[in-house]
Amino acid sequence: MTMQRDLDMTSLKFPATFEWGAAASAFQIEGAAREDGRGPSIWDTFSHTPGKVLNDDNGDVACDHYHRWQEDLDLLASLNATAYRFSIAWPRVQPAGEGAWNERGIAFYDRLIDGMLERGLAPHMSLYHWDLPQALQDKGGWGARDTCARFADYALEMGRRFGDRLRSIATHNEPWCTAVLGHQNGQFAPGLRDAKLANQVSHHLLLSHGMALAALRASGCKTPLGIVLNQAPATPARNTPADVRAAENAYANFVRWYMEPIFLGRYPEIEGRPLPEIHDGDMALINVPLNFLGINYYTRTWASTDVPPVPAPMLMGVSDMGWENYPQGLTELLLRINQDYELPPIYITENGMANRDEVAGQRVPDHARTEYLRSHLAALSAAIAAGVDVRGYFYWSLLDNFEWNSGYAKRFGLIHVDYETQARTPKESAHWYRDFIATQRGHRKGG
């Protein structure tokens, strides 16, 4: 171990109870798309529609996690991790999104959760990481208000089945993506392009979150409940009134649109954006206390009104997604939201980068990812030192996986996956993370 590495690891001190983990989601890793009674989801339909996903990749096999979950949990535990963030595939446990429960699908998550507990990994479960049962999409999907009630029923049942073994339950993962990428830009399932619908979907997602919390709490569920939002600070490219306004507008659409209903009980007023259809009582349902807030942070939003736009400086490098590495954005974001709202404890539920990784011998020298991880942990530690209550960090992702419309082309994992053989190879960043966590937990350093 080099001196530099030692210095990096010991100069940062996270709270003793801080949780260390990695995140993944059902559709991106499980595969077994037609096994044990699983129903189709909107991502099965979308990825099997030619031209929607790069190389026409799909989730039929993915990382075959459905069969290899024990090895995957062993790998996560071998990194000294204390927590795992995963999601339930709704169509695996309730194939039509309403009515009958699929016991074989539920048994998979029973095994998975017990497997986490056996390995000392706290289970953090997300209910919705984008794989809506296709049968509900056929009835209008998130554009239909009735889907909110279906979601609350599903949440209640998952709480009943698994709640007492979970460290947390998140309702939605990144509702902005579902609304905008799924219903406005058409880049994600269900692939619609309708701004008015997308605006209504954003409301239904928040409403379904509130309804799920109400149902779970009424049932006596004691598991900490929250939501996971993707967020970023917005930087004006130049200090002109137009760029400053563009940045504030972008931040309002991305961050405030979701935070204000939840924490203040109202939507922000945004130039050019109408309110969705809101029924009496909706805002009160959405504006209920959370036990935690999950934040996913990847990069900042860069706002330029010049034509052509002034490019972001990319001083800290850029990922294979083309996203700027901007670690201080994590500090900026956390300080701003901490000032603007009364927040519950925060988890960083995703943070990571795609890199063009290749296996050389038994090694995957992903130096850029190690640097991304190290610099973002330093930025996180700065936010904690400034008073933000952050309880845990989940790297995205445990494994290389199905990166939505980028298919298998973009690799975010700490662990490399060879999709031909399903061989898993921990990357150098995984070794670094393992040693970093060991130091934080006061262990002897990993080998």
Ligand code: FCB
């Ligand atoms: C987030 C998603 C996650 C993954 C990362 C790269 O938006 O929640 O599933 O795709 O981006």
